[in-house]
Amino acid sequence: MCTVCGCSSGNLKIEGEGLEHSHANGQSHDHSHDHHHDHSHDHDHSHDHPHFHEHETTHDYGQGPAHAHAPGLSQARMVQIEQNILSKNDEYAAANRQYFNERGILALNLVSSPGSGKTTTLCKTIEELKDKHACSVIEGDQQTANDAERIRATGVKAIQVNTGKGCHLDGHMVGHALGSLNPQEGSFVFIENVGNLVCPSAFDLGEAHKVVILSVTEGEDKPLKYPDMFHAADLMLLNKVDLLPHLEFDVEKTIENARRVNPGIKVLQISSTTGEGYEDWINWLEATLSLAKIGHKPSPDTQNKSADDLMKQSDLDISQNAG
């Protein structure tokens, strides 16, 4: 099982990497190794287990934390940990963020419920951007490479990550997808998350901004129903506004609800069918990319080093820190 996302490793597929490859790269670093080691350790030294004390010929009380035993004193003790549960994911996300910063890359994490038009919006956005800027895409879905194929049809590089049973992308998956994607310096990297308004809000991928897409065929109260996601996002795209004449949908009410959970959220109304509102959206993207590029000087060092090497290095750093 993947210890970051909880999905079984056999189901996690990163396109362009064979199963064995992603396994060797990913799982053996943190899961297989730790897990197997601890397991066999427990079993080999079963005399340490209080359960087996009576049956063993050697009673070793010196194995306790203090390597000593006082009569009547239990070996049990309290350990203060004070550790964020998602700290492992946050470490991978921080490595990704550093990768993006060093290359002046703007990474955006697109989140929405299934069917709100993430992939259509992304395809149209890429059509608008690709003549002026390099773009690449990491596609997250439970199964199939359909979305990556749709993106590739626009002529840009896309990597599909199948999460298997997982309900979200995590920092580790994105790190390895970057290894295969090798995005250009000063470019856009769009990460299309699994269609889900709950879990992806908790998992930082190292992106600069989360962009939440809400379509007008959904409810006005969605920001209130899924406050965590709308709170985590910096920009909300209200999609499919060309359908408004046919619907009873209160745009003002929706924006008010979004601001209720996140007073700082910016809202743009777009239609990926008619192109309405795209001028603002593209302006926002270009301005945000300019911000990401400020202070970035293309260095021969990062250009020559392959992304794969860097991800391996960051894995190493993380495992060293954890150890």
Next chain:
Amino acid sequence: MHEMSICEGILQILETESANKNFKQVKKVALEIGPLSGVELEALKFSFDVVMKGSLADGSELIIIDMPATAWCMQCADTVTIEQRYDDCPKCGSAQLQVTGGEELSIKELEVD
């Protein structure tokens, strides 16, 4: 739905800490979970037992330390307790609240052997 992943994260921390702090069995796990952390407690309790099975924390007791969700009300200039992110101030009804606590999602302490 991501409670399973969170329990996997807990197990990973326990395994790392068992090497660092020299223990072999975990008897109790105390977590600080805020109401705004996005975690469903019932799902977490269920996943915990499943994920810990066969590990160094098999059969361990899960203790949840409830943390209050708090916010700073600009109108009252005071810290108030809230239930949801979009709640109005329970004292003055203002919506000008800045959430200050309740997003905790961490392991506080362990009882180990």
